[in-house]
Amino acid sequence: MMKYDNKEWTRRIGIANEVSLVEYCAHIGVPLVPFGSEYRHKEYDSLKVRGNKWKRWSGRSGPLGKFVQGYPIHFVMEYEGTDFEGALKRLLAFAAPDELPLPEGTPKKPAAKYDLDKRLRKVTGVSSAGQAQKVAAGEKERKPFIKPNANGNNERVYAYLTKTRGIDGGVVLEQLKLECLYESAAHHNCVFLGFDGNGNPAYAYMRGTYTNADKAFKGEAEGSIKEWSWRFSPTPQSSVVYVYESPIDALSHITINKERGAEWRNAHYLSLGCVSDNALQKFLQTHPGVTDIMFCLDNDKGGVNATAKLIKKYAPGYSCGAMQPPFGDWNEYLLGRKGEEHETPLEAAGT
Template sequence: MERRRFTEEERELAKSIDLCDVAASLGYTVKRVGHCHTLAEMDSVRIYNRKSWFRWSREHESSGRGGSQIDFLMTFAGMEAKEAVFWLLDFAGYRSCPEGDKKPKLKHQIRQVRAEEKKEFVLPAAAQGNRHLYGYLCDQRAVSRDVVNYFVKKGLIYEEAHYHNIVFKGNDKDGNTRFASMRGVFDRNGRAFKCDVAGNDKRYGFNVFRERSDEVVVSEAAIDIMSYMDIFQDYENSLLALGMLSDAPLTTFLSEHPQIQSIKFCLDNDEPGRKASEALMQKYYELGYDVEDKPPPEGCKDYNEWLQKAKHQPVAWERKQEMCL
């Protein structure tokens, strides 16, 4: 059966998906170069802001020189525009496509490409203490020391030795770490260092599972999950940070913990976050889960911004705490 025409909203949602993840899923090796990314197999390609690309080469026709995620799939996977949009929506978990659409072959095979083995997943060495971790999370991001202590004692966050980045660990149901991301504590000129640890499994995310809970609270970032826990003093429900707008970590979490019956989406208040929340709410409602959309209040981009504003306004913070009791 031919798929229906996509809406403009779906097209914009497809163009919000991380292009580096898309390229990697096609078999390319994505490498960082300065403030952008390139492909090890074709270093004339540049990916900007993880959302658009350009190929700095005169060998190729102007129609295949750059554009959006949709243009990337049209150029490198031989897709039509409509097919590319639906493939992207499926890739990010917003809707399902036929199985045959999921693994397109590369249209342009790169000469002398050496298939690299999957990198071994090795956690960064830990520092002797967590001084910079506490300084950043408590002083700069306003997360309470009690909440930070909770995650440190569970072994889910620690300070790495070399650059003092914070490491956020994503464990499976048996307590094995399958995913890890890092966040710098020394932001320079408003720029934050963020990256995933090489070799990790993106089907997992930073999470806390609580056996007596049948609800999971879902955010985009680990610090937002910590902020949610601080705001609502929630030590009862399970928590999960996607680390992106794809729901692969949520799919894994639900499969490992079938007792979960309800999902609370606490995604960002920006346009991509709102669109993703609406799509995921619909998807998981149709799968039989109770779903709730709980974005931060108007004027706050995410839960950490809400936390910081609340703590800088003591009266509002006290009122909020009373509401949570």
């Protein structure tokens, strides 16, 4: 077996960690927007990228939450849910395909704690020796999911979604009744829940309801498992799934179709929680009867690029198509549309 600090592994790790995260995010369809000297995620503005470094606040368990930062390998492990070797392969395939395949053998962690911390800071940007052992072994630490405490009522969430966001009141009430939406006690956020295969809460996307705030809060609860992102199945036996970047986009599109008198209940609705397809992979595994996928991502560079990649990936096994709003995202279109403007279809692909 090769040692962890073998020069061939070390050289490839160095190449991977020099990759521009701005360029890599554009490659995989992560929507970034300029933010001073950095870039931030369009939807989750706690995530910021600059050159080959990234950082974000997560958890929000204290006044400031937990700060996480690192380099490209750590970013790919966190964002795409892969292990150390998988992240290294993806980055090299993007920036230096001639460096593949990887050398034989498995990289091993150094024995000394000091060397371990030093190596991990260099490789992933994380300084915990305990986490380093997991990274070196190709494991990804999974924190327990912490479901936000519920408020005594959902009045603020209902008012925000119907009045500020323009979503149909009946659609919102159905979400509240199904308990996949509620109001948090601490900050009165909208909480969109996702459930695992046993029906237990495993994911929570939160959206602030303070309309006069300079920057509305967006984020996921600590320990959220993106594979179990928010989903809505008014017809559980449907063979069609509509895929969005966020729950509010999905409910906005439902509202548009409902106002037009179009059939909307005979389908599944799924939020990716971004443009990564982890949630879609899990959904298709647990819904073998689905044969058609309609990608309804945002009408921006990130959404359009991600849609093209997802159609290419899933078209061999599913009938795939795409639909985007004429501008912005589905909620922007819901609030700004006039007359009978129609969605702009993208080229569909299928089997």
